Amino acid sequence: MRPTEGRPDRPKRRGAGWPQPLSEVDEEEVLRRIFPNLRTGPSVLIGPGDDAAVVIQPSGSVVATTDTMVRGQDWHDEWSDAHDVGSKLVTQNLADIAAMGAVATGLLVTLAADPQLPLGWAVDFADGVADTAAWDGVPVVGGDLSSAGAGTVMVSITALGDLQGRRPVLRSGARVGDVVAVHGSLGESGGGLELYLAGERPTRWASVHEALAAAEVDRARDHLMWVHRTPTCSVSSGPLAADRGATAMIDLSDGLARDAARIGRASGVCLQLSRSRLVADFVEDTPLEMALGAQRALHHVLTGGEEHSLLATFPADCPLITQQTDPDVHWWVIGEVVAATPDGAHVTLDGEPVSGGWDHFSG
Numbered sequence: 001m002r003p004t005e006g007r008p009d010r011p012k013r014r015g016a017g018w019p020q021p022l023s024e025v026d027e028e029e030v031l032r033r034i035f036p037n038l039r040t041g042p043s044v045l046i047g048p049g050d051d052a053a054v055v056i057q058p059s060g061s062v063v064a065t066t067d068t069m070v071r072g073q074d075w076h077d078e079w080s081d082a083h084d085v086g087s088k089l090v091t092q093n094l095a096d097i098a099a100m101g102a103v104a105t106g107l108l109v110t111l112a113a114d115p116q117l118p119l120g121w122a123v124d125f126a127d128g129v130a131d132t133a134a135w136d137g138v139p140v141v142g143g144d145l146s147s148a149g150a151g152t153v154m155v156s157i158t159a160l161g162d163l164q165g166r167r168p169v170l171r172s173g174a175r176v177g178d179v180v181a182v183h184g185s186l187g188e189s190g191g192g193l194e195l196y197l198a199g200e201r202p203t204r205w206a207s208v209h210e211a212l213a214a215a216e217v218d219r220a221r222d223h224l225m226w227v228h229r230t231p232t233c234s235v236s237s238g239p240l241a242a243d244r245g246a247t248a249m250i251d252l253s254d255g256l257a258r259d260a261a262r263i264g265r266a267s268g269v270c271l272q273l274s275r276s277r278l279v280a281d282f283v284e285d286t287p288l289e290m291a292l293g294a295q296r297a298l299h300h301v302l303t304g305g306e307e308h309s310l311l312a313t314f315p316a317d318c319p320l321i322t323q324q325t326d327p328d329v330h331w332w333v334i335g336e337v338v339a340a341t342p343d344g345a346h347v348t349l350d351g352e353p354v355s356g357g358w359d360h361f362s363g
């Protein structure tokens with residue numbers, strides 16, 4: 001069983017102090033509430049407040065990615081508060097930067113909202129972005145505010161990154177004979193989504209003592225829902241994997257089966273996953289199994305989205321894989337790269353084609 005990593009569950013929410021709708025304030029006032037909580041960094045020459053930011057890119061090339069979330073499609077207000085949404089949006093973007101083998105150098109944040117949205121929501125969202133970005137040492141360098149139709153809240157981040165002289169790790173680099181490995185958890189966010197969709201809500205423990213005394217299954221459920229609200233990505237593991245010879249890499253946003261197939265397709269190979277390894281490392285004795293049972297757990301391990309762990313391929317003799325000593329930075333070997341099969345499967349489980357995972361348009 002992999003160790004579960006932690007960061008503070010509930011950083012401070014300031015927004016409760018500003019229940020008035022955005023329509024009662026002007027843009028300057030929104031920004032005045034947001035800016036003080038943003039942290040800068042040595043790579044930022046010009047930060048938020050001018051027409052554009054100026055960020056130092058030491059290696060001369062810019063890694064750029066963007067991700068968007070929409071209320072009702074990507075979160076429900078009954079599940080996630082504004083701080084959670086900001087935190088998750090940062091993780092989605094930083095995971096994409098890490099999966100290229102790069103280090104993030106700046107974030108640009110957009111909020112387009114119904115003017116009836118409370119000012120406090122905008123502040124808590126910005127704080128969620130700022131707190132999570134600061135945790136990973138990434139400055140917020142700018143953004144945009146816009147209004148949107150009744151009920152609409154759309155948030156988006158564009159992240160910039162620097163390869164620091166590394167070659168980018170592409171989806172197309174996997175070679176026959178490589179091992180397939182995962183850094184981070186699998187299926188926990190998907191398990192949390194299942195619980196939320198089933199109407200479950202995390203327990204609000206009256207005290208730490210009460211939480212510790214709670215049944216293990218209740219803590220397992222809470223953990224899954226917490227991961228769904230605020231997944232994390234170990235951002236330094238991407239560049240480290242790149243330095244140590246990763247041949248292909250992707251962050252797991254749409255589910256292991258779907259994202260592994262992206263590497264397989266781009267590389268013209270098949271990623272052959274091992275059921276016994278996935279079960280031993282990600283199902284047995286995990287919160288997923290405890291909360292949902294072994295069968296649902298394996299389903300989420302294979303298809304659960306929004307985990308933002310890293311999936312990579314490495315040469316089989318790569319020391320990062322063969323000489324692992326620290327369980328906190330472990331790459332779990334879950335399969336190997338084989339030649340693409342004539343029927344076109346780019347990912348298999350014990351040799352059988354496997355599919356599933358998230359798609360925005362086809363569900």
Ligand SMILES: Nc1ncnc2c1ncn2[C@@H]1O[C@H](COP(=O)(O)OP(=O)(O)O)[C@@H](O)[C@H]1O
Pocket residue numbers: 066067096253
């Ligand atoms: N509207 C768009 N216009 C141009 N490129 C896009 C658009 N949407 C997605 N892409 C590109 O397509 C690729 C796949 O997108 P996506 O599945 O969102 O990637 P990821 O899972 O890494 O966020 C990325 O390289 C992304 O930049």
Ligand SMILES: Cc1ncc(C[n+]2csc(CCOP(=O)(O)OP(=O)(O)O)c2C)c(N)n1
Pocket residue numbers: 067068072073074075076092193253254304305306358360
């Ligand atoms: C209300 C709600 N329904 C469904 C989901 C599940 N969900 C939304 S997006 C997504 C996959 C990842 O999103 P995407 O924008 O495709 O990330 P990217 O691949 O671009 O990084 C999943 C599993 C959710 N989080 N909230």
Ligand SMILES: [Mg+2]
Pocket residue numbers: 066067068
């Ligand atoms: Mg995307």
